[in-house]
Every structure is written in structure tokens, then in C-alpha cells.
Amino acid sequence: LRLRYNISILSSAGLVLLWLLRSEFTNHSERHRWSYAEVIAVLSIIFALAYGIGGAYLLRAEFSGIETWADAVYFTVVTYSTLGYGDMLPQSTNAKWFAISMVSVGIGSFVTALTVLLGPLIENRLKGVFAVVSKFQKSVDHIVVCGYTKVTESIVDELRTRQVPFLIIDGREDFVVHLKNSGLDVLQGDPTERAVLEQANLSSAAAVIAATDSDATNTLVALTARALREAGEQHKFRIIVRIEDEENIAKVESIGVDEIISPSTLGGRLMAQRAVGAAESVDHD
Structure with a gap:
């Protein structure tokens, strides 16, 4: 009671x-x-x-x-x-x-x-997550950009100017939230994993760009993408890899990528060419 x-x-x-x-x-x-x-x-x-x-x-x-x-x-x-x-x-x-x-x-x-x-x-x-995956499961000839870096910012600007659809893959949650709030299509995950690239519908993409700051990570992305491309006859996407260390270029070429770009090397050579051109112009005058 x-x-x-x-x-x-x-x-x-x-x-x-x-x-x-x-x-x-x-x-x-x-x-x-x-x-x-x-x-x-x-x-x-x-x-x-x-x-x-x-x-x-x-x-x-x-x-x-x-x-x-x-x-x-x-x-x-x-x-x-x-x-x-x-x-x-x-x-x-x-x-x-x-x-x-x-x-x-x-x-x-x-x-x-x-x-x-x-x-x-x-x-x-x-x-x-499902909204992004669903959107790009229906996309064709889009660009998959792996890793968000300063280089990626330039890539995104160019793709936006050309009005080419693209999807960014990055594993850092804070970056993903920031990019989504900026209106970008982002898939959170590890781009070196095949399942993540499949979620990005890479098989129907025009190209994949490995643009992280790590040559090792970019190489793994290239290897995973190449394995996915070789697994299906309809997979025709190009594999473009960012490599900063020139010593790694030959190694990455051997795995069968379509193009290797070294922003630092290209930037350095371009500045040298401009400097030499300016000096020759002064001498000529």
C-alpha cells in the first residue's frame, strides 16, 4: 500500500x-x-x-x-x-x-x-548519402574527383565553368559537411576502396581524377580504378593521377593510367620558362 x-x-x-x-x-x-x-x-x-x-x-x-x-x-x-x-x-x-x-x-x-x-x-x-548516390547512379560522363585539396579547388572551378557534372569523394567528415553546405556533391568514403568508387557510379563516368596530396593514396586510387575498369567491357573512363614526386611518375605509368600530372613540376617549369622568356626579351631590347 x-x-x-x-x-x-x-x-x-x-x-x-x-x-x-x-x-x-x-x-x-x-x-x-x-x-x-x-x-x-x-x-x-x-x-x-x-x-x-x-x-x-x-x-x-x-x-x-x-x-x-x-x-x-x-x-x-x-x-x-x-x-x-x-x-x-x-x-x-x-x-x-x-x-x-x-x-x-x-x-x-x-x-x-x-x-x-x-x-x-x-x-x-x-x-x-542516399540522395548523392541515387543522383550519380543515373549520371553518365560525370567526373569523379578523389580527395579535396587546393588542387581540387582548381579542378572544381574548371569543371563548373565547363558545366561538367562531378562528384567529390573524401573521407574527412568535416570537409564533407563543409562542401555539402557549399552546394557541392560529395560522397564520404575512402576512394581507394572499390565499393566507394562503385557508389560513385565510376563505370559510367568520363574520368576519375586522383587528386589527394599523397602520391601513395593517388596510386592506390588508380590501381582500384583500373581493376574496376578491367572488370567490365563497358567501362571506358579515363584515369588521371596527380603525382608530386617525379621519382614516382615512372612507377605509376607502369600500372596503366591514362595521364599523370604533376602540378608542382608543371608550375615550376612554367615559371622558369616565363623567367627565361622575360630575360631574353630584355636582352633583345
């Missing part, structure tokens, strides 16, 4: 709390208005904590080790987190039934809250 009385008190307190927070459901003028599900999720956590703390304190005489509100909070957190140190134990049947009810209430409340609060985040991320 005492247990039912205590539970009824806690339930009544929960209803009062819901009534006091009713404005969260009806106030449309706030800049950020919580959804019904978010409010219920937060209130379920508050109710679970209040139920455990209040019940443990009211039944403190029937527990070993619970004497103060701090003890009740400690017992509730330890019970809900399933740590179970064993320093506070129920000593009566009512206390045991209350501990069992705490587990039921806690599991239900926290699972509901996690589902409501984290579910939309996961769902939105999956939708974004």
Missing part, C-alpha cells in the same frame, strides 16, 4: 510538470520550437530521474545505505547506468519491487529519448 501511495505521488508530480510545460507545445512565437517528440523525450528522462530519486528517498528506510537526497541521486544513477556497485541494496519486498520498476521505467524512458533525439540525425545523414 505504501509503495502504491509513493508511486501515485510521483505520477501526480509528473502530470503537474507536464501541465507547467504545456507552453512548449503551444507557443508558436519562439525562435526554436521543440517538436512534440523532443519534448516527450526530455520529459521522459526527467520523469525517470524524478521517479528513481523520489522513490528511493521516500523508501530510504527500506534500503541499506540510503539516508539523504544525495544518496538517492547516487542510487538512481548507479541503477540506471547498470553499474550496480552493491553498496545500496533493497531490504524489503516493497523496495525490491520498486528497484524492478526503476529498471523498467529507466530502460523505456532512455531508449525512447535516444530514439527520438538521435533518430532524426541518423536519418538525415543517411538521406544525404
Whole structure:
């Protein structure tokens, strides 16, 4: 009887709390208005904590080790987190039934809250990935650019100017979020993995550009792309690789890529040519 009385008190307190927070459901003028599900999720956590703390304190005489509100909070957190140190134990049947009810209430409340609060985040991320993959599964003659770097920025500018569809693959989450917010089509993943290149529909692409800052990574991308191209007769895409170290050029040529470009080498030679041309022009004058 005492247990039912205590539970009824806690339930009544929960209803009062819901009534006091009713404005969260009806106030449309706030800049950020919580959804019904978010409010219920937060209130379920508050109710679970209040139920455990209040019940443990009211039944403190029937527990070993619970004497103060701090003890009740400690017992509730330890019970809900399933740590179970064993320093506070129920000593009566009512206390045991209350501990069992705490587990039921806690599991239900926290699972509901996690589902409501984290579910939309996961769902939105999956939708974004599926949207990009779905778009390029239907694309033909697009360009797949692997790795987002300073060189990639120039590549993107040129492709945009020529109005050529392209997809960037990068494994860094922060870069992917930034690029998506900038309006670019980006697929998060490791471009050296065949499955990721297949998601980018490389088989129907016009070319793949390995443009990371690492010669080793670019070489692995080229090897994976070549294996994918050789696997199907319809795969005609070109493989273009960025190599910075001139000593690696001959090695990459041997794996059968279509073109190797060294931005640093080209830039250095171009500047030298311009300098020599300027000097010859001065001498001629």
C-alpha cells in the first residue's frame, strides 16, 4: 500500500510538470520550437530521474545505505547506468519491487529519448548519402574527383565553368559537411576502396581524377580504378593521377593510367620558362 501511495505521488508530480510545460507545445512565437517528440523525450528522462530519486528517498528506510537526497541521486544513477556497485541494496519486498520498476521505467524512458533525439540525425545523414548516390547512379560522363585539396579547388572551378557534372569523394567528415553546405556533391568514403568508387557510379563516368596530396593514396586510387575498369567491357573512363614526386611518375605509368600530372613540376617549369622568356626579351631590347 505504501509503495502504491509513493508511486501515485510521483505520477501526480509528473502530470503537474507536464501541465507547467504545456507552453512548449503551444507557443508558436519562439525562435526554436521543440517538436512534440523532443519534448516527450526530455520529459521522459526527467520523469525517470524524478521517479528513481523520489522513490528511493521516500523508501530510504527500506534500503541499506540510503539516508539523504544525495544518496538517492547516487542510487538512481548507479541503477540506471547498470553499474550496480552493491553498496545500496533493497531490504524489503516493497523496495525490491520498486528497484524492478526503476529498471523498467529507466530502460523505456532512455531508449525512447535516444530514439527520438538521435533518430532524426541518423536519418538525415543517411538521406544525404542516399540522395548523392541515387543522383550519380543515373549520371553518365560525370567526373569523379578523389580527395579535396587546393588542387581540387582548381579542378572544381574548371569543371563548373565547363558545366561538367562531378562528384567529390573524401573521407574527412568535416570537409564533407563543409562542401555539402557549399552546394557541392560529395560522397564520404575512402576512394581507394572499390565499393566507394562503385557508389560513385565510376563505370559510367568520363574520368576519375586522383587528386589527394599523397602520391601513395593517388596510386592506390588508380590501381582500384583500373581493376574496376578491367572488370567490365563497358567501362571506358579515363584515369588521371596527380603525382608530386617525379621519382614516382615512372612507377605509376607502369600500372596503366591514362595521364599523370604533376602540378608542382608543371608550375615550376612554367615559371622558369616565363623567367627565361622575360630575360631574353630584355636582352633583345
